[in-house]
Amino acid sequence: MVNEERVAVRLDEQYCSRCSICRSLCPFDAIKKEAETGKIIVDIEKCQVCGICYSACPARAIDTIYYDYGSVISYLENAKQKHARQPLVIMCKGSTPDLAEVEGLFKVSNFIPLSVPCVGRISDELLLTVAGMGVEGIYVLACDEDYCRFDRGSPLARRRIFALNRLLAQLGYGEEFITLKRNSLKVKVDKDRCISCGNCVFYCPYHAPKLESPGGVNFDLDACKGCGLCVVMCPAFALELEHWERERISALISKLLPEMKPPKLLVFRCQWAAFPSLDGELSPNVRLIDLPCASRVDAIHILDAFNNGADGVLVAACSEEDCKQEKASGRAQRSVAKLGGILSQIGYQDRLHFVSVAPRNGDGFNKELEQFSQKIKDQGAKK
């Protein structure tokens, strides 16, 4: 159950006009109209915290604890003090490549980055306020529409930006003050390494890989949803997921571990399982690596972490019901359990832990992290 105090999305009945716009936009059927009273109710257990209802409510009756108007504006005001009159780039974290690539994509340099889970949660009001704050332009990077983890977020952002650009043009902001671009992060195949074993074909939930003729596997990239499961199942290192390449994650691990204080706790987290706050500070014992899905959690990287001196590794994923991919988190849980069994053979029992969390519960992840930290502290540091 979600803790009342830190529930992620809340509807204030006092302001609700019962227009049902939120209900019609919710991709997860989490908003209901009570038959007898006509009241609009958020079923938080179904809510995936995309923020679409928050951004769309004309009465501002819905509130969220993540990336709401107030926190985004204060983040931008802080950023603007450092870099006056720079463009703002709002990116969905589901499809964001390197910031250098983002620069190239929009042909802007030195921008204020704002990474959010789903650009569908950015309201008209926020975009207009930002325009009035004197930024040089607003750039929005959304997922391809059929890649959107929240189904309706990316199409909604398109419609919203189209309408706002018309409005801003009338006000003298130029024809396209807000620029929308799309991106998706998908699998890459190195055919020289492929051994045609068919593991990717077996595991892919979307039937993207095909192994029909000699000469290695072919991927239907339109079908690929970028979960990364095939990448960790490939025995030949022939597959990579864009922006989440194996070497890149390994390099990040070797960079993070030395700057931590013992007991060192590294977290591999599905980026949809918990949302980082815009001004969050981490304890020196803890570092986070957000991954596109728990199924991209790789035994290689967990072992990298331990070999670089981690005292504990936490894998935080969505529950199987909340998984934005096809049951990928269940697969990840089994892989972690298997690796945990092997690790316990060599004295590393209870150092690897898997938890399911959800952003709907604002404290969910932090509580699990605290419990695991305590457990690792009690066990003491490894050599």
Place this chain on the structure above:
Amino acid sequence: MIVTAQKPLNEILDLVSPYSKILIVGCDGCTQPPRGLREAKTLGQLLELGGRLKGKDFTFKATTLVKQCDSFLTASALKPQVEGVEAVLSLACGIGVQTVAELFPELVVLPAQNTHFMGMEDREGGILEERCIGCGDCLLALTGGVCPFTRCAKGLLNGACGGARNGKCELSPDRYCAWELIFERLEKKGKLDNIREFRPPRNYQVKAWRLVP
């Protein structure tokens, strides 16, 4: 495919503990999942981790071969990689291990796997079952494609024994009765007469230990 299972890590650690520079050699050949480059690298990481707790520092290199049992491929592919290596830890089946040991007699070659059988994976994945004992006298044509040597717990050539309950073997309730499977398959093909045919005891003389291709 040839089905192998990794030895317990402590056993492997004991095997490699006299050496420091170790080459882990995977095999992309017939095992499922392939014991390729990923397994080689992962095993190296695990042994490094386990070695550290025992105060032992290893240097592992990981590589893989297309088919470790192919002596031509293995000789040419492995030769440039074994220089300065004290021991080779092989992820292949027993045949691969022996191939490397024979090709590089001066090298210490250690098995990381226990080789179990020739078999296949069920459709759901996760379970591997023995399907062929290499008897040298294949009778699958008579039995509708079900091998009674491997699938009948008693290895009966003229079944069924009568001990099956609900299609499952009396020895183990999660094992199908091979002879009931054979009956069903033959029935579907309209070849039930096959079952009346008497099959004499296995002729061990036809089992070859070497063949000229």
